[in-house]
Amino acid sequence: MTTLQLKNIVKRYKSQTVLDDLSLEVADGERLVLFGPSGSGKTVLLRLIAGVIDPDEGRVLIGGEDMTAVDAEHRGVGMAFQNFALFPHMSAFDNIASALTSRKSSKEAIAGGVQKVAKLLKIDHVLSHHPKALSNGQKQRTALARALVGSPPLLLLDDPLRNVDAKLRFEMRLELPRLLAAQGATVIYVTQDYKEAMALGDRIAVMAEGRIRQIGTPAEIYNSPADIEIARLFGDPTINLLDVVPQRGPDGAFVELSGVRVRLPGFGAEIVGKECVLGLRPETIAFTEASTLGAVPVTVEAETPLNEKTVTLALTARGREILVSRPAGTPGPTAGPAHIAVNGRAAFLFDRASGQRIRPSEVTSKRNGEAA
Amino acid sequence: MNDTALSIDNVDKFYGPVDYGVHAVKRLSMEVKKGEIIALLGSSGCGKTSTLRMIAGFEPVSRGTISLGSRQVQTLPPVRRNVAMAFEGYSLYPPLTVRENIGFALKASKLSQAVVDEKVASIAKLLEIEDILGRYPSSISGGQQQRASLGRALIRDAALHLLDEPMGQLEPQLRAVLRGRIKHYIKERGLTAILVTHDQTEANALADRIAVMEGGVLQQFDTPKKIKERPANLFTGTFVGEPPMNVFEASVSGSGTGIRFGLKDGVHLDYHTSDFSHPVREALLKRQKVVLGVRPYAVRRSADGVTGRVAVNQWLGDQTHIAADFAGGTMVLVEHDRTSLEIGQPIGIRLEPSSLHVFDSESGNAISHGEELA
Numbered sequence: 001m002t003t004l005q006l007k008n009i010v011k012r013y014k015s016q017t018v019l020d021d022l023s024l025e026v027a028d029g030e031r032l033v034l035f036g037p038s039g040s041g042k043t044v045l046l047r048l049i050a051g052v053i054d055p056d057e058g059r060v061l062i063g064g065e066d067m068t069a070v071d072a073e074h075r076g077v078g079m080a081f082q083n084f085a086l087f088p089h090m091s092a093f094d095n096i097a098s099a100l101t102s103r104k105s106s107k108e109a110i111a112g113g114v115q116k117v118a119k120l121l122k123i124d125h126v127l128s129h130h131p132k133a134l135s136n137g138q139k140q141r142t143a144l145a146r147a148l149v150g151s152p153p154l155l156l157l158d159d160p161l162r163n164v165d166a167k168l169r170f171e172m173r174l175e176l177p178r179l180l181a182a183q184g185a186t187v188i189y190v191t192q193d194y195k196e197a198m199a200l201g202d203r204i205a206v207m208a209e210g211r212i213r214q215i216g217t218p219a220e221i222y223n224s225p226a227d228i229e230i231a232r233l234f235g236d237p238t239i240n241l242l243d244v245v246p247q248r249g250p251d252g253a254f255v256e257l258s259g260v261r262v263r264l265p266g267f268g269a270e271i272v273g274k275e276c277v278l279g280l281r282p283e284t285i286a287f288t289e290a291s292t293l294g295a296v297p298v299t300v301e302a303e304t305p306l307n308e309k310t311v312t313l314a315l316t317a318r319g320r321e322i323l324v325s326r327p328a329g330t331p332g333p334t335a336g337p338a339h340i341a342v343n344g345r346a347a348f349l350f351d352r353a354s355g356q357r358i359r360p361s362e363v364t365s366k367r368n369g370e371a372a
Numbered sequence: 373m374n375d376t377a378l379s380i381d382n383v384d385k386f387y388g389p390v391d392y393g394v395h396a397v398k399r400l401s402m403e404v405k406k407g408e409i410i411a412l413l414g415s416s417g418c419g420k421t422s423t424l425r426m427i428a429g430f431e432p433v434s435r436g437t438i439s440l441g442s443r444q445v446q447t448l449p450p451v452r453r454n455v456a457m458a459f460e461g462y463s464l465y466p467p468l469t470v471r472e473n474i475g476f477a478l479k480a481s482k483l484s485q486a487v488v489d490e491k492v493a494s495i496a497k498l499l500e501i502e503d504i505l506g507r508y509p510s511s512i513s514g515g516q517q518q519r520a521s522l523g524r525a526l527i528r529d530a531a532l533h534l535l536d537e538p539m540g541q542l543e544p545q546l547r548a549v550l551r552g553r554i555k556h557y558i559k560e561r562g563l564t565a566i567l568v569t570h571d572q573t574e575a576n577a578l579a580d581r582i583a584v585m586e587g588g589v590l591q592q593f594d595t596p597k598k599i600k601e602r603p604a605n606l607f608t609g610t611f612v613g614e615p616p617m618n619v620f621e622a623s624v625s626g627s628g629t630g631i632r633f634g635l636k637d638g639v640h641l642d643y644h645t646s647d648f649s650h651p652v653r654e655a656l657l658k659r660q661k662v663v664l665g666v667r668p669y670a671v672r673r674s675a676d677g678v679t680g681r682v683a684v685n686q687w688l689g690d691q692t693h694i695a696a697d698f699a700g701g702t703m704v705l706v707e708h709d710r711t712s713l714e715i716g717q718p719i720g721i722r723l724e725p726s727s728l729h730v731f732d733s734e735s736g737n738a739i740s741h742g743e744e745l746a
Contacts, residue, residue, distance in 0.1 A: 165415070166571075170615050174684050174695045174702065199686035199693070219710075222689045235689055237548030282548075283690040302555040304548070304577035305596055307614040308669045308691065308706050311577070313552025323548055325690065327708050328669070 001029045002063040002076070002153035002186050004049065009058035011044055011210075018044050019055070020210040031180060031187040033201030035194065035233075040207040042190045046156050049188060051075045062154055078152035078185070082159040084143040086131040092118075092138070093127040096145045117145045120179060137168045148183055155185040161196060173199050194234045198222065206230050228355040231279050231348060237311050237323045240280040243352065248272045254344075258317035260296045263344045266360025271349065276358065279348030282311065282325035287332045288341040295339035298322065303334045314340065374442055377564040378404040378427065378532055383436035385422045385588075390434045396422045398588040400436070404566065409558055411575035412568045413612070414585035421536065423585070424568045428534050429453050440531050458525035459536030459568075464509040464517060471496075471505040474523045481529070495523045498553050500546065515541040526557060533558070533565040539574055551577045572612050584608050600667070602746065606736035609665050609729055615693060615704050617665045621733065626657045633664060636700030639678055647725035652740040656730065662739065663731040668693075669706040670727035677720030685713045696721065 004026040011019035018041050026032045034042040047053045049060060051072035059068045067075050078099070086095045096114045105113070118124040121141040131139055144160060161169045173196055180187050191197050197204045198218040205215040206226075214226040225231035231239050244255040246264060253267040255278055264271075288295050298314035301321075305311070305328060312324045312332060324340060326332055349358045384390075385397035397419040404410050412420035425431040427438060429450035438446040445453050456477070464473045474495065475488045483491075496502045499519045504512050509520070518541045525533055538554075539547055555578050558565050569575050575582050576596045584591045584599065584607075592604040603609035609617050622641075623634040631653065633641040641664075645653055656662065680696035680703055687710045694705040696719060703721055713719065726742040738746035 166614070167616055173686070174693070174704070177684055177686075195688050198688050218687060218689075232545050236544065238545040281690070302552040302559070304551045304555060306573055306576055307600070311548055311552070313549065313556065321549055321552075323552070 001184050003028050003061075004154060004186060004188070005059075005061040005064075006045075006049070007059045007061070009045070009048065009055045009060070011041075011048060011053070011055050018210050019048070022058070022210065022212060024205065024212065024215075026186060026188065029184065029186055031177075031189060031200060031202045033197040033204045034188060034190045034207055035192070035197040035201075035204050036207035036213075037192065037233075041210040042207055043158055045207075046079075046158050046188060046190055049154075050077050050079050050156055075154075076152050077154045077156055078147040078150060079156040080143045080147035080158065080160045082162040084131070084139045084163070086139060086142060086146075088131050091128050091130055092123060092134060092142045092145075095131070095142055096127075096149050099146045099149050113149050114145075117149045120148075120182070121145050136164050140164050140168075140172075144179075148179070148185075151183065151185070153185060155180070155183070155187045157187065157189045159190050159192065161191070161193070169193075169196075176200060195236070198234070206233070224359075225279075225348065225357060227357055228277060228279070228350045231350075231357075235281055237282045237325055239348075240278075240282060240285075240322050241350075242278045242280070242320055242322075244276050244278045245273060246271045246276060246349075257296045257320075257342060258298065260294060262294065262296065262342045262347075264347060264349065264360075265345050267349060267358075271358060275352040277350040277352050277355075279350060280322070280342060281346065282323040283309075284343045284346035285322065285324045286326065286341050286343075287312075287324065288339050290339050292339065292341055294341065296342055298338055298340055300333045300335050300338050303332075314338065375406045376403055376439075377406040377408070377441065378566070379437075379439045380423075380427070381437045381439075383423075383426065383438060384434045385419070385426060385431065386434040396588050397426070400588075400590055402583060402590065402593055404564060406564050407559075407562045408564055408580045409555070409578055410566045411579035411582045412566065412585060413570070413572060413575040413582050415570055415611075418585040419588040420568045420583075420585050422588075424459070424534055424536060424566065427532070427566065428455055428457055428459075454531040456525040456528040456530035456533045457535075458518075458521045458538055459534065464520055464524070466509050469506055469508055470501065470512065470516075470520045473509070473520060474505075474527055477524045477528045491527055492523075495527050498557060499523050499550070515543065518542070522554075526554070526563075529561075531564070533563055535565060535567040537569055537571075538567055540569075540571070547574075554578070572614065576612075582612070584612060586611070602738070602741045603665075603729060604738055604746070606663060606665070606731045606738075609731065609738070613667060615668045615706065617667055617729070618671070618701075618703050619731075620664045620699055620701060622662055622664045624656050624659055624662055626653070631656060633662075635664075639699035641678065641723060643725050647743065648740070649743050649745070651745050652743060655739050655745060659732070659739075661733040663733050663736075664723075665729035665731060666723050666727050667729075668704040670724070671703060671705040672722045672724060673705070673719050674722035675720045677722035679718050680721045682713045682715055682717045682719055685711060685715065687711075694719075 006024040009019050009022045036042055048055055059066055097110050100110045118127055123138055123141045126138055161172050189200055203217055204221050205212045214230055222234050246253040246255050253264045253271050254261040298316055301313040303312050308328050309325050310328050314322045351358055380400055380402050383400045386393035386395055414420045426433050433446045437444050471492055474492045478488050496505055501519050504516055522538050581595055583593045586607055592608045599612050620635050625632050629645055631643045680698035683697050684695040686693045692707045692711050696703045729741050730739045732739055740746055
């Protein structure tokens, strides 16, 4: 285990700034996920921590020691890549051992280390195979084993499950936390899959355009996204985003859906008349009876069952699309007119111009400030 | 009135000499009704794409017949089958804009240009490609090409629509809404569609019935609900379902009033004979070994259940995946709320008899689902 600190990292390629004054602290034994779309700078950042590329500005500290000028092989870092990057002419055993041979360990120590990690990753029966004789899953496990075998205090995993099928990805998602915990390493894990990010990260750093846009626990990111884009990247089906202009009501701000008022508890006069985007997670919307107070009439367009949930596409009276999701097996309409209950308390409000989230509490304090 | 849109009868596909080449599709028979959406689902090499290409006319059948309506088509060239297609290798015409590509499909329909333009605009809006209608195929992304190709197929009024991995390259944030819109579009017009996919989420979301294929053999052809609740065999049971079905090898033994499944590590699951119908009891007790399957969202936590130990607790926003060490293996549970379970904490696991799928340990064929025979 060790700590990692990145201080004001800048990396440019020609005129393009790919990492823009980025700072980050990772605690001893923490699993930090770097999450973001391709081109957001995740992989560059990872390679920079590994020492494969150098920053133009800023410092990399591992275990409190400045490693900015230290070679990759002396940083005590293990790394696994999404494309496995195995040596084709070497057996799985030799591929894994290659991480140790540069350190002049004894033959017995190497064999013991490889066996142990191979057993952990359930590839001990294919150690003599060459990569081309391994399944994708076995290749990926071999690559992981190579990263783990030297028990590096800092482990960098670059989207290791990207190229394996859905089933194996799920299996590994359950297995990895145990493996990594047994290893005791501090882990930086890159992924583009939000489920993987939430499942594996103690914290998630959401990256965009070379910066960290938001960093927090999975619950903080999901329940309190900083902006529209982050809200959109987490959740399946995707969050509903509706252009709204909140109005003033007798008991606070509200928006109208199909001509029915949906109250926005916690929001006051400051958002009235403002161009906003309302964010409704599909699982916070429920089908309900027409007689329910505040029920919003909709037309069901299509029901698209997933495995463990059912997703329904509904239209408001003005033809706005709303996705509703509910646990599979629970009743709901499949077509035609229906009603939904929208929980204003679970709704997000974003500034349409900036995309930034407007938090209910901020509004309250602003209101107090204005009163004074 | 004949409401069969497509029937495939005893079709074999060999690559290479018949009976000696690679047997890609084996004795396939299936019927598709007008207005149905069918998914051919399987992993690569299962025969789904060969089947699609034979229906389209891009691959000759080695044996058997394919009929559209009452007309046998297996010897007709693709253009004479009245089938609309969106798939790889059936690409957009490079010298035409996206608008022209989509509109081109209506050339033969003798519609006025104004009507064609309106139809193109409407399908483009549905697929969110309005802003690229004036662009040429070479200047748009793979995902956009895929949507343009899908638009070109959906705009047509054909006897059958064949869609190959129609949404594979879409950004995930668009998929849920597009699935809903496409399903509504197909249903509203009463089109008959067959989509080929390796993505069970897509198959489940769109299809009225799913044909699960493996090794060139049709494993099961049923509604998504039936496939989930009554998988025909261990392959279908474990292939369809996310997270995958939990499976455990078990011995079976009976006493006067009970049935006992013996799992690894001395764990046993005891049921009362009245938990199963008489024929199920008989079928179970005839065997010494079976494979037990239970869907992750059907596993219940209960103080009087068998003890497992929490290994993983992963909250994904709208559901929680819990993995517990159980009977020498892993039991996965899906719950819809966030749980505060700690790693290492013991939990009681209860498998309701109604949630048990039992498979023959040799053939893999289903013996029973809940209290009913398979």
